[in-house]
Amino acid sequence: MKLGFIGTGALTSAIVTGLKSLADDSVSVLLSPRNAEIAAGLSSRYPDVRVATDNQAVLDDCDTVMLAVRPQVAHEVLSELRFRRDHHVVSLIATLSREEIAVLTAPAEKVTKALPMPMIAYGQGATIIYPPDPGTAALFGKLGKAIEIEEPGEFDALSVVTATYATYFKYLDTIHGWLKDRGVGEARARDYIATLFKALAHAPEMAPDAGFMHLAEEYATRGGLNEQVLREMTDRKVFDLFGQSLDGVHRRISKS
Ligand SMILES: NC(=O)c1ccc[n+]([C@@H]2O[C@H](COP(=O)([O-])OP(=O)(O)OC[C@H]3O[C@@H](n4cnc5c(N)ncnc54)[C@H](OP(=O)(O)O)[C@@H]3O)[C@@H](O)[C@H]2O)c1
Structure with a gap:
């Protein structure tokens, strides 16, 4: 070729x-x-x-x-x-x-x-x-x-997923910056975050029948720390706003 x-x-x-x-x-x-x-x-x-x-x-x-x-x-x-x-x-x-x-x-x-x-x-x-x-x-x-x-409509919808990479890294950067502000060394913070998120990325593969919300609930122990962050972010409509951004990208991709 x-x-x-x-x-x-x-x-x-x-x-x-x-x-x-x-x-x-x-x-x-x-x-x-x-x-x-x-x-x-x-x-x-x-x-x-x-x-x-x-x-x-x-x-x-x-x-x-x-x-x-x-x-x-x-x-x-x-x-x-x-x-x-x-x-x-x-x-x-x-x-x-x-x-x-x-x-x-x-x-x-x-x-x-x-x-x-x-x-x-x-x-x-x-x-x-x-x-x-x-x-x-x-x-x-x-x-x-x-x-x-x-189906072209399915291709367009799936394409929207590729618009979320930068936001993912900004999410990690927010955690990294927060640790830095608390005096944790940059390299140590980076290594810790990268290792944890690499492990988390394997979770859907390890539990192929589990939906993403099921995985979220598994990590959100009742009254625990994960539950607190998830609840606060949900109450502040962070995920609703994120969904709206996905809508905006979708409109841009499927305009024609
Ligand atoms: N990067 C991704 O993750 C990704 C994923 C999926 C799809 N895409 C799509 O792939 C396309 C390329 O993305 P990219 O990230 O590779 O962008 P990019 O790094 O900006 O590459 C585009 C290249 O096109 C060159 N170019 C500009 N004018 C040209 C001309 N007249 N003739 C030939 N080449 C010309 C640019 O050269 P100069 O540097 O000299 O201006 C640049 O190197 C985009 O349409 C994007 O939507 C990107």
């Missing part, structure tokens, strides 16, 4: 790093020249990764093309390019629908949406794919879990 990327940023870097870490890697990669530093770094690290002279050269030399530019520049970048009917376009652009991408990449007949996460660089996480496509699922399946979705 000759795999091209339009947009060489954080996500492209993660995908290429993941692919090139595979023992049975056989994918030849061609990168668009922006970002120059990231593209140069990847091509110097991996023998079968090259940097094209421009975006059109990526299209001309590849059969599968991943779109990994930010949505704000997507219209401008894609409308300047000449796609072929036989190109397989895989769009990673979270906020543009498959229909919008199909218009921008016409006459390419095969357009797939995929939503990987940066941890794909280490073979972790899950990529949702719409519509189901065995080739795309096989590629991302080597880099973690690939989940093929039949």
